[in-house]
Amino acid sequence: MRNISDVIEQHLKRILQESPTGSIEIQRSELADLFQCVPSQINYVINTRFTIEKGYIVESKRGGGGFIRIRKGQIVNRAKLQELLTEELIGDSISQSVGHSIIDRLLEEGIINSREALLMKTATSRSVLGVELELRDQLRANILKHMIAAILIR
Numbered sequence: 001m002r003n004i005s006d007v008i009e010q011h012l013k014r015i016l017q018e019s020p021t022g023s024i025e026i027q028r029s030e031l032a033d034l035f036q037c038v039p040s041q042i043n044y045v046i047n048t049r050f051t052i053e054k055g056y057i058v059e060s061k062r063g064g065g066g067f068i069r070i071r072k073g074q075i076v077n078r079a080k081l082q083e084l085l086t087e088e089l090i091g092d093s094i095s096q097s098v099g100h101s102i103i104d105r106l107l108e109e110g111i112i113n114s115r116e117a118l119l120m121k122t123a124t125s126r127s128v129l130g131v132e133l134e135l136r137d138q139l140r141a142n143i144l145k146h147m148i149a150a151i152l153i154r
Contacts, residue, residue, distance in 0.1 A: 001102060004035060004037055004041060005041070005044065005045050005048075005049070008031070008037075008042065008045045009037065009045055009050075010043070010050045010063055011035075012024070012026070012045070012046075012050070012070065016071075016072060022071055022072065023069055023071030023072075024069070024070050024071075025067045026066070026067065026068050026070070027067055027068075028042045028068060038052055042068075046058055046068060046070070050077045050090065051069055051101065052059055053089050053101045053102045054071070054101050054105055054107065055072055055073050055105045055108070055109070056070055056071065056072060056073065057070070057071050057073050058070050062109070070084075081111075081152065082148060082149060084138065084154045085102060085144075085145075085148055086145045086148060088150070089102060089143070089147060090102070090141050090144055090145055090148075092138060092141055092142055093137040093138045093140075093141050094130055094136070094137055094141040095137060095140075096124065096125060096126050096140065099124050099140055099144055100121055100124070100140075102144065103117050103120045103124075105145075105146065106148075106151070111151065111152070112151060116151070120144070120147055123143055123152060124140045124143055124144055
């Protein structure tokens, strides 16, 4: 049985995919009514499942008549993608969960295949990088940057 967060995520992804503009505008309260949940559940789904590292851009306007706009970021070219990933998203340090979200995005976009994704996730997992946390996140960032560079220049 899927949980309510999975159901909300799939609903949003489906209407986003069907959108001719590539973006959707939703009202948090209307979506909460539709799924019979609290509005904070909608916030949780958007904040955890529609992040920049997963390829989404989220904008919001608060107050009466406010909305949340979600759009799928488009990959313009490999050089821009490499710059975005290595400089803005990965930086000098990255957690396992954020790193794996980036790998999932590369897989979804068809930039890597499932075997490459598995290898990248294995090489950057906490069980393989058996050093203290701060050093581990720095090492993971360095490994990911070099893997991405190698993939994007092929």
